[in-house]
Amino acid sequence: MGLDYKLVLWNKHKKTYDKIIALGMVLYLVLFIALTLAFNPETIAETMIIRAFGSLAVIMLHIILVIGPLSRLNPQFLPILYNRRHLGVSMFLAALIHGVFAIIHFHTLGNVNSIYAVFTSNMDYGSLTNFPFQVLGFLALLILFFMASTSHDFFLKNLSPNVWKGLHMLVYVAYALILLHVFLGAFQQETSVFTIGILVLGFIVISSLHLVAAFKESKVDGFKGEKDTGGWLKVCDVHEIPEDRAKIFSVGKKRVAIFKYDGKLSAIHNVCKHQGGPLGEGKIVDGCVTCPWHGYQYLPHNGQSPPPFTEKVATYELRLDNDMIYINPIGLEEGTEVEPILC
Amino acid sequence: MEKKDEFYIGYVDAVGKETKSSIKRFVLFALGLLLIGSILFGFFQKEANNSVFDFDTPTKISGTYYEAPYPMLRVELAKNTFKDVLLLGFGKFGANAYLDEIKRHKGNINGKHLTIEGNLIYYNGKTLLQIDDSQKISLDKSKKKNFVLPESMGNHEVVGEIVDPKCYFGVMKPGYGKIHRSCAALCISGGIPPVLAVSDNNSISEYFLLTDLKGNPIHKDIVPYIGLPSKLKGKVEKLEDWYTMRIDVSKIEKLDKESSIY
Known part of the structure; x- marks a missing residue:
């Protein structure tokens, strides 16, 4: 959490994370170049650069895309999510080097503008196998550029978390465009079953992980509690919630997290104001609900971030009847104080 | 013994044992994937041919210029042994812009002897020459040769x-x-x-x-x-x-x- 904007709020974990990213990228490039020089010595530097950075970016994108569902399925992978934006920006830089070199190599020094040439030098838009695959890569790079350039809390705050999240969900459009770019481009000419196979396998793994994670989430959304005569929703037995943790329920169209701490119960809206992280998967730390994604904090009894921070989430009233928790499904204004119930 | 409820916070230095082990597993998986990817994409490339572009070594060649169907220089390699060197321009252009320049000053150069400095491109018995400056083309004093019919x-x-x-x-x-x-x-x-x-x-x-x-x-x-x-x-x-x-x-x-x- 921060009050002012800095380029990067460095800490020990971010530094280690970035060192591992750099090590992985360097390892990939050195090995790729060494293998190319050993087994394909007649190749030229431009081709080697385009291929090395392009394939590196594709593999990095696969790693990025498994982090989300993996950490939904197992919170122990959350540290990988914590600094995912650095991985994303690094992947964009690899893709940018690939794209810029490819445009310089194939589309500059001609009789038309090089960007115009990307779109017009092959006009077989009606054919699948002859489709101008460069256009797909260009559009993907554009999406990645917007994502990378807004990968900062300044833009998250100023664009609003919803717009920001929407923009960053375009990574799936970029992934689809990149797969098509590779399959309709390089794989039309470089037809090794191994390279094609690794991307097919990657697609299967990414799709499966997302489906399994979505299935897990759907269980929460499928919750249909009984309502009592006052319209309060019966949710669960108090003993089902571990100490300093929460259970998430779908109340109306919203997800609500009910926290148990210090012999008390409080309910707040499940969505973190920072990046939409699931607060109910967080923990009470130093008396505050702490978001599992980036550690944003809220006081459980009023949904307010502790001063000097200003984020607020909606709160809900609870009632306890014979160890059974009931919730008033009508949420209160963000930051409204609600007396915790004793349990 | 009750299992410790680990919780990772990015800005807190301490990390639980199990979380640490999960991170290690993921890092090893990611580095392994990069390694495998690098091997597959690096190794399974179609081998490039041994064609050559002498982009950093200019070469001067002399021969008879023929304009049709495309600009060429017929170079005599040995007595009565010739090679047609296809002339090209810089970047993604033909040689005409450079040749037109000399034509403007010297008139028709078809069949005349030229010396051109450029960058050779060659593969599989064919030779081409990239011209990047009209100043590097000079008209030699010799008789115009008749075009040999194909x-x-x-x-x-x-x-x-x-x-x-x-x-x-x-x-x-x-x-x-x-x-x-x-x-x-x-x-x-x-x-x-x-x-x-x-x-x-x-x-x-x-x-x-x-x-x-x-x-x-x-x-x-x-x-x-x-x-x-x-x-x-x-x-x-x-x-x-x-x-x-x-x-x-x-x-x-x-x-x-x-x-x-x-």
Whole structure:
């Protein structure tokens, strides 16, 4: 959490994370170049650069895309999510080097503008196998550029978390465009079953992980509690919630997290104001609900971030009847104080 | 013993034991994936050919200039042994802009002896020369030579891929196929002659400089057929070490198959 904007709020974990990213990228490039020089010595530097950075970016994108569902399925992978934006920006830089070199190599020094040439030098838009695959890569790079350039809390705050999240969900459009770019481009000419196979396998793994994670989430959304005569929703037995943790329920169209701490119960809206992280998967730390994604904090009894921070989430009233928790499904204004119930 | 409820907070230094072990597992998986990816993408590449582009070593060559169908310099390698060196411009352009400059000052240079300094491109018995400055072309004092008529080889139907010879014979690797198609289209529409590259089952290749039915250069009209396996029919003629083929562009047949020159 921060009050002012800095380029990067460095800490020990971010530094280690970035060192591992750099090590992985360097390892990939050195090995790729060494293998190319050993087994394909007649190749030229431009081709080697385009291929090395392009394939590196594709593999990095696969790693990025498994982090989300993996950490939904197992919170122990959350540290990988914590600094995912650095991985994303690094992947964009690899893709940018690939794209810029490819445009310089194939589309500059001609009789038309090089960007115009990307779109017009092959006009077989009606054919699948002859489709101008460069256009797909260009559009993907554009999406990645917007994502990378807004990968900062300044833009998250100023664009609003919803717009920001929407923009960053375009990574799936970029992934689809990149797969098509590779399959309709390089794989039309470089037809090794191994390279094609690794991307097919990657697609299967990414799709499966997302489906399994979505299935897990759907269980929460499928919750249909009984309502009592006052319209309060019966949710669960108090003993089902571990100490300093929460259970998430779908109340109306919203997800609500009910926290148990210090012999008390409080309910707040499940969505973190920072990046939409699931607060109910967080923990009470130093008396505050702490978001599992980036550690944003809220006081459980009023949904307010502790001063000097200003984020607020909606709160809900609870009632306890014979160890059974009931919730008033009508949420209160963000930051409204609600007396915790004793349990 | 009750299991410790670990919770990771990015800005807190301490990390639980199990979380640490999960991070290690993920890092090893990611590095392993990068390693495997690198091996697969690095190793399984189609081998580039041994074509050469002497981009950093200028070479001076002298010979008789012939303008049609495309600018060439006929170089005498030994007594009565000649080589036709195809002339090209800088970037994705033909040589005409540079040659027009000298024509403006010296008049018709067809059949005259020129010395040109440029960058050689060569592969599979064919030589090309990139000119990047009209100042590097000089007209030598010698008699104009008569154009030697090309030898007629009859009508032929061949299957191959239309490429731009500058990239195909050395500037790019690969300089053919789907990946290179856009570049070839820019090169040919910029004045570089279109060449049909043909390769048989024994990997013996032949190259045809393509012209229209009247023997005139073709450029933009042929762009839709570049970089695709195609069948072409036409009258073939033999120059010193190049074939030319007169074709009707509208009769080029695109083939739905993998190119034989890959």
